[in-house]
Amino acid sequence: MSIPEQTAVALSAGAFCFLVLFLAAYRPVIFLGFFFILFTLVWRTASIAFIDLTGPVWSSQTLRYIGPGLATPLYVLAYFATLVPFLIVLRPSAIRAWPDGIDRRQAAQGMLTLSSLTVALSMLFLAYLFLDMLRHGSIPLFAHIERYTYTAERAGAAHRWLTKYGNFLAFWWGLMFAAERLRNDRLDLRYLGLLATLLGYMFLAGNRFSAFYSLSTFFIIPLAAVFVAPAARQSAAPFHWVVRMFGRREIAIFGAGALLIVLLAASAIFINLVGVRGYEGDQVLSQFWERVLVQPSELGWISYERVFLQNQWHPDAVYDFLFQTPLDPNRNTTPQYLMLQTIGEPRTSEHLRAGVQLAGGFPEIFFELFGPIYAWPFLLGSGFISAMLTALIVKGTIQGRYTSAFLALYVLFGFDVMYIGGMLNFVIATSYWIKIAALAIALLLETSLAGSGLPLLPWSIAPIPRPGWLVAASRSIRLRFQP
Helix, strand or coil, X not given: CCHHHHHHHHHHHHHHHHHHHHHHHHCHHHXXXXXXXXXXXXXXXXXXXXXXXXXXXXXXXCCEEECCCCHHHHHHHHHHHHHHHHHHHCCHHHHCCHHHHCCCCCCCCCEEEHHHHHHHHHHHHHHHHHHHHHHCCCXXXXXXXXXXXXXXXXXXXXXXXXXXXXXXXXXXXXXXXXXXXHHHCCCCHHHHHHHHHHHHHHHHCCCCHHHHHHHHHHHHHHHHHHHHHHHHCCCCCCCHHHHHHCCHHHHHXXXXXXHHHHHHHHHHHHHHHXXXXXXXXXXXXXXXXXXXXXXXXXXXXXXHHHHHHCCCCCHHHHHHHHHCCCCCCCCCHHHHHHHHHHCCCCHHHHHHHCCCCCCCCCCHHHHHHXXXXXXXXXXXHHHHHHHHHHHHHHHHXXXXXXXHHHHHHHHHHXXXXXXXXXXXXXXXXXXXXXXXXXHHHHHHHHHHHHCCCCCCCCCEEEECCCCHHHHHHHHHHHHHCXX
């Protein structure tokens, strides 16, 4: 690989990382609202740049060498096309008026709030999760059981529900955490405790990096609403939004939480490689680096080689496989196609029967389906839809319209899975269009009720009943201490 080619790879990867750093420093609404995907895009940029610069490297999952090449500039351009709509839709001038609509109405004393009800029900659910794990008699972390084996063969219904909907639960906690900050100007440590407890459970359940990453980042998404006001006031100082909104104690709490998540994830990966999969010595480090720097982009790099270097792309066949005749129509069909083109049969079917799909899918599936030229309008279009849904989440959180904020996340989740794993067949699922209809209805109802000052989902739920003796005692205390 020539020096100009190496320079092109390094500069393109560096440019994208600089863009993400710019978003973190000056555009917190975009950075937090889209952090779930930004982290993945940065990781994949580092991975594919590693393959381009150090190739040929061995890919044990595809049983071949991959790299070197110029995939990085192409994929970084696709990532830029994804983020440009966010810079337009969520630009400071567009969000400047949003803080004027913050719902700061507080609940009357003695009222049960939506937040407190969430905490109570969540504590009961978490307690049941731990008790159910003990009831089934095996803790995957100590029994050296793979997480998917435990879920399929031993876990109870609550654990299976969590693996399917845990991200939405974490988002709702983040939504209530942000609402407490906006309404009551408080850092509600109850939700940080709930999140920490859930991550501890996932650690015991044998999960590795993905669970900690997804649950934490979905919790973060609604926090973008908290930073709309400082983000709208542009400043030359980087990370000014952190200093304006949080004190040293709060920053220390968040820093400790982030460190805890990193330590849990690193420990979980090490335990899985050594205790579950039985790697020893140099194999542990070798497997770790392959998972971090090769596996995230191996399918993507091979797809780049096929489409751009060998000019082998067949849109009719790709469309037919993705939407009409996949191997398993109930799952993401993009990895199935890419695996079939890369490792063939019977290995692809064997992987699917074992519940395993190789990583990757975006943006390569756009080039496989639409070709090297026509993929770009679809990349931009997907970015605009994602940016507008993110705007709905942030605006709904600010205005106390929690139903539409949650349903907007539910609709955005389809695009999240597309950015993570290239999934496109979500658009043909009837359930997805029901979610879109539900979001539209919620937006109409909330807009209509807002004219009367009423929320669709109220913050104040009901008075908290207190026993008669407690009421009498509190009244007696007040009378005794009155001057």
